[in-house]
Amino acid sequence: xxxxxxxxxxxxxxxxxxxxxxxxxxxxxxxxxxxxxxxxxxxxxxxxxxxxxxxxxxxxxxxxxxxxxxxxxxxxxxxxxxxxxxxxxxxxxxxxxxxxxxxxxxxxxxxxxxxxxx
Amino acid sequence: xxxxxxxxxxxxxxxxxxxxxxxxxxxxxxxxxxxxxxxxxxxxxxxxxxxxxxxxxxxxxxxxxxxxxxxxxxxxxxxxxxxxxxxxxxxxxxxxxxxxxxxxxxxxxxxxxxxxxx
Numbered sequence: 001x002x003x004x005x006x007x008x009x010x011x012x013x014x015x016x017x018x019x020x021x022x023x024x025x026x027x028x029x030x031x032x033x034x035x036x037x038x039x040x041x042x043x044x045x046x047x048x049x050x051x052x053x054x055x056x057x058x059x060x061x062x063x064x065x066x067x068x069x070x071x072x073x074x075x076x077x078x079x080x081x082x083x084x085x086x087x088x089x090x091x092x093x094x095x096x097x098x099x100x101x102x103x104x105x106x107x108x109x110x111x112x113x114x115x116x117x118x
Numbered sequence: 119x120x121x122x123x124x125x126x127x128x129x130x131x132x133x134x135x136x137x138x139x140x141x142x143x144x145x146x147x148x149x150x151x152x153x154x155x156x157x158x159x160x161x162x163x164x165x166x167x168x169x170x171x172x173x174x175x176x177x178x179x180x181x182x183x184x185x186x187x188x189x190x191x192x193x194x195x196x197x198x199x200x201x202x203x204x205x206x207x208x209x210x211x212x213x214x215x216x217x218x219x220x221x222x223x224x225x226x227x228x229x230x231x232x233x234x235x236x
Contacts, residue, residue: 034223043209044163046223059223091161097222107213107224109155109163 003027004096006110013084014118021079021113023094029074030096038091050077084117120145120212124227131200132235139195139230141210151213154195158206205234
């Protein structure tokens with residue numbers, strides 16, 4: 001149980017275009033989802049926290065107009081990188097948790113999405 | 119804000135030997151969660167072990183155990199009987215006990231690259 005999927009696993013886009021990444025919890029209801037960014041050979045940095053049906057909370061330094069997050073259902077959160085530029089190239093990882101349950105203190109990670117902006 | 123420090127960028131151990139990865143953290147909170155995650159070349163984050171700060175007993179999961187020293191704010195991971203499949207990046211992570219507003223996202227250390235020598 002507790003499986004999180006991401007789609008796509010790898011995307012290449014041209015500079016100036018927008019890219020949407022999906023994060024789905026497959027066998028549980030994820031009231032909270034998290035988006036992390038990982039540069040090559042570096043650690044994961046929390047970008048934002050999204051709660052189903054409400055606005056996302058962005059970490060300091062993360063442009064909310066650049067990285068649009070939507071958490072419209074209990075099993076799906078999306079991250080849209082708008083007007084992507086080469087510096088947005090990175091590995092994006094989502095995770096999910098279900099507050100108030102036995103797995104409350106654990107986050108389940110998706111397999112990640114590699115974004116390359118040309 | 120909480121910080122997590124992993125002072126060993128890389129560690130190497132002979133197969134079947136024991137290795138200890140270090141992690142220290144800084145927080146003003148009295149209760150929190152600590153985690154060790156493994157990230158193999160596939161980049162899928164895998165939970166290795168977790169510790170609740172209010173528990174004095176060190177967590178153990180098969181060959182993996184922690185040495186949690188709350189006063190020293192230290193949380194080291196010991197891997198016994200190292201196996202080739204243990205080779206990966208290992209990240210130490212901190213989570214606040216609070217929910218909402220991004221408070222329950224994970225703060226990661228920079229990671230330790232573990233090499234297993236056959």
